[in-house]
Amino acid sequence: MSLIYLDNAATSWPKPEATLEAMIRCQRTVGGSPGRSGHRLSIEAGRIVYGAREALARLFHVRDPLRIALTKNSTEALNIALLGLLQPGDHVVTTGMEHNSVMRPLRFLASQGVELTVAACSSRGELDPRDIRKALRPNTRAVVLTHASNVTGTILPVAEVAAIAREQEVLTCVDAAQTAGVLPIDVEGMGIDLLAFTGHKSLFGPQGTGGLYIRKGLDKRITPLMRGGTGSRSEHEEQPEFMPDKYESGTPNTIGLAGLAAGIDFVLEQGPETIRAREETLTQRFLDFLEGLGSDVTIYGPRGAGNRTSVVSFNLRGIAPSEAALFFDEEFGILCRPGLHCAPAAHRTIGTFPRGTLRFSFGFFNTETDVDRAAEAVYRLLRR
Amino acid sequence: MDANEPFSVVLVESVGHALQVEKWFKAAGIPCRLIPVPRHLSSDCGVCLRFGRDFQGRVQEILAGRLDYFEIARLSELD
Numbered sequence: 001m002s003l004i005y006l007d008n009a010a011t012s013w014p015k016p017e018a019t020l021e022a023m024i025r026c027q028r029t030v031g032g033s034p035g036r037s038g039h040r041l042s043i044e045a046g047r048i049v050y051g052a053r054e055a056l057a058r059l060f061h062v063r064d065p066l067r068i069a070l071t072k073n074s075t076e077a078l079n080i081a082l083l084g085l086l087q088p089g090d091h092v093v094t095t096g097m098e099h100n101s102v103m104r105p106l107r108f109l110a111s112q113g114v115e116l117t118v119a120a121c122s123s124r125g126e127l128d129p130r131d132i133r134k135a136l137r138p139n140t141r142a143v144v145l146t147h148a149s150n151v152t153g154t155i156l157p158v159a160e161v162a163a164i165a166r167e168q169e170v171l172t173c174v175d176a177a178q179t180a181g182v183l184p185i186d187v188e189g190m191g192i193d194l195l196a197f198t199g200h201k202s203l204f205g206p207q208g209t210g211g212l213y214i215r216k217g218l219d220k221r222i223t224p225l226m227r228g229g230t231g232s233r234s235e236h237e238e239q240p241e242f243m244p245d246k247y248e249s250g251t252p253n254t255i256g257l258a259g260l261a262a263g264i265d266f267v268l269e270q271g272p273e274t275i276r277a278r279e280e281t282l283t284q285r286f287l288d289f290l291e292g293l294g295s296d297v298t299i300y301g302p303r304g305a306g307n308r309t310s311v312v313s314f315n316l317r318g319i320a321p322s323e324a325a326l327f328f329d330e331e332f333g334i335l336c337r338p339g340l341h342c343a344p345a346a347h348r349t350i351g352t353f354p355r356g357t358l359r360f361s362f363g364f365f366n367t368e369t370d371v372d373r374a375a376e377a378v379y380r381l382l383r384r
Numbered sequence: 385m386d387a388n389e390p391f392s393v394v395l396v397e398s399v400g401h402a403l404q405v406e407k408w409f410k411a412a413g414i415p416c417r418l419i420p421v422p423r424h425l426s427s428d429c430g431v432c433l434r435f436g437r438d439f440q441g442r443v444q445e446i447l448a449g450r451l452d453y454f455e456i457a458r459l460s461e462l463d
Binding site: 042050230 | 399401418431453
């Protein structure tokens with residue numbers, strides 16, 4: 001049975017050949033430790049790491065690649081931003097559509113004396129920016145929001161929220177795990193102060209890559225999560241204060257970053273608009289099919305594929321999501337994700353907590369045939 | 385670059401900064417080479433950029449205002 005991979009919102013698969021080739025080349029011919037020595041293989045490894053930074057900077061319109069601290073994923077980046085920035089007595093605003101990568105650090109901070117407001121979203125996962133304005137207080141330090149929900153795909157109005165926040169001198173921190181590589185992100189144009197992203201989804205890098213963009217000057221206010229060897233200022237026992245070394249202790253994932261740089265080059269070669277258009281076509285095709293099933297199916301999120309990423313959350317009448325997912329895997333080789341998707345807040349917002357949903361997330365390498373096969377599987381399950 | 389040419393080096397904060405400066409130099413047509421920081425020079429990173437001293441004025445122009453920290457030091461022929 002050939003597999004149909006519909007779990008791209010968790011991690012994209014397959015990866016472009018270029019990603020794999022870059023990783024093999026890195027390990028086979030470079031192999032040195034970046035920034036740790038002056039020999040040629042160390043310098044070559046440093047070039048790989050710097051190349052990943054440059055590719056990210058190009059994609060996000062960041063002028064200085066050294067404003068990007070590399071991490072192992074969005075979660076680590078968000079933890080650096082939130083735990084490093086917020087102090088007891090500060091107020092922070094987030095939304096009802098967040099993943100636990102945002103919610104858990106914020107709930108922890110709330111237990112330590114940070115005031116937290118969760119701005120409600122509609123049952124389709126939509127955020128009204130006016131609700132952010134209403135939530136702001138004199139001691140609000142930051143607004144933290146996802147660029148798009150991993151549950152419904154709903155795209156949140158980041159630029160509008162950032163404009164409101166900036167009026168009040170409040171920082172905007174964006175979780176771009178679901179959007180980096182597929183929706184346009186211009187950190188300066190959109191007024192984003194902190195951008196957390198992962199490499200292993202729409203950037204087509206391997207797992208274990210990601211990063212945090214920090215606006216110039218803001219790093220002075222963000223304490224690092226970890227401290228240790230950076231290859232720089234080795235004569236000092238104190239952590240360097242400059243970007244990106246302040247947040248990059250320990251030997252980095254050079255091989256992963258080689259793959260990430262190649263993945264981003266792939267995105268830039270295809271064009272993010274082309275990737276987005278392709279995924280939108282596939283998503284709309286599946287939505288059209290589901291809508292044709294009438295009352296047997298409940299679809300969550302915005303109407304149509306235009307206002308969402310390539311994520312479709314739905315439920316089938318009388319069938320538990322986990323039961324359906326097992327059927328799709330065993331009978332059709334279709335791989336999807338049932339349950340709460342590490343986002344209980346979002347499921348409460350759309351009314352699917354604690355049952356969860358079935359989530360099909362399409363990727364650039366899926367085909368119309370995959371979508372039609374998925375549709376057939378849903379149809380068969382309902383008629384079983 | 386002639387091996388007997390008198391050299392200077394640019395010291396920066398990290399290897400990331402050194403690679404950034406190398407790109408700027410290449411774009412400006414200034415021959416340079418990444419080398420381990422000579423032992424007698426105080427440094428913030430394991431590598432620095434060696435360049436011909438004739439380019440010192442242009443190097444200063446390129447780096448001024450673009451980096452929070454850099455130092456230019458002379459490199460004797462013994463180095």
